[in-house]
Amino acid sequence: MNRKARAIWRGTGRDGTGDLSTDSGVLSATPYSYKTRFETEPGTNPEELIAAAHAGCFTMALAFQLQTAGFTPEELATEAVVSLESEGGGFRISRSALTLRARVPGIDQAKFDELARNAELNCPVSKVLKAEITLEATLEA
Numbered sequence: 078m079n080r081k082a083r084a085i086w087r088g089t090g091r092d093g094t095g096d097l098s099t100d101s102g103v104l105s106a107t108p109y110s111y112k113t114r115f116e117t118e119p120g121t122n123p124e125e126l127i128a129a130a131h132a133g134c135f136t137m138a139l140a141f142q143l144q145t146a147g148f149t150p151e152e153l154a155t156e157a158v159v160s161l162e163s164e165g166g167g168f169r170i171s172r173s174a175l176t177l178r179a180r181v182p183g184i185d186q187a188k189f190d191e192l193a194r195n196a197e198l199n200c201p202v203s204k205v206l207k208a209e210i211t212l213e214a215t216l217e218a
Contacts, residue, residue, distance in 0.1 A: 080099075080100065080101075081099065081100045082097060082098065082099045082100075082104065083097070083098045083099075084096075084097050084109075090111060091111045092111070093110065093111075094108060094109075094110045095108070095109050095110065096108055096109065097109055097121065097126075104121070107120065107121050108120040108121075109121050109122050109123075124159040124161050124170065125159070127157075127159050127170065127173065127202075127206075128157040128158060128159040128173065129157070130202050131157040131159070131173045131175065131200075131202045131203070131206075132155040132156060132157035132175065133155075133202075134200040134201055134202035134203070135155055135157070135175055135177075135196055135197055135200045135202070135203065136153045136154075136155040136177075137200075138196040138197075138199060138200035138201075139153055139177070139179075139192060139193055139196035140153060141196075142192040142193075142195055142196045143181060143184070143192055146184075146188065146192060148181050148182075148183060148184050149181075149182070150179060150180065150181045151180040151181070151182065152178075152179065152180045153177065153178075153179050153181075154177070154178045154179070155175055155176065155177045155178075156175070156176045157173050157174065157175050157176075158173070158174045158176075159172070159173045160172045160173075160174070170206075173203075173206060175197060177193060179193075
């Protein structure tokens with residue numbers, strides 16, 4: 078299974094603008110810029126999208142863990158906060174902090190903690206945050 082997203086950027090890093098699109102259409106020429114990333118202008122940014130992906134992936138992984146263990150959650154609500162920090166002349170994503178509130182009838186704390194930790198370690202987005210990155214770059218005339 079492959080999923081695609083595209084980014085287009087016009088101009089310099091600080092004064093330019095771009096847009097993001099996905100094959101599903103959920104993002105369709107969604108604006109992003111220096112101001113949406115480092116200030117408060119409306120639009121999105123890569124860190125926000127990573128946070129949404131991590132929260133969604135982890136929460137679904139936990140739902141599968143619970144199902145396999147014989148539990149049905151009433152609600153799993155996860156917030157992910159992705160931190161961007163200065164590093165040398167650039168930036169790096171230093172962490173993704175997940176905060177989960179859950180209502181799961183019949184489960185004890187120890188089992189819940191075990192399943193939540195397993196979901197955090199094994200959801201694909203947690204793994205990609207530690208993954209190898211490949212790049213194929215072509216300069217067009």
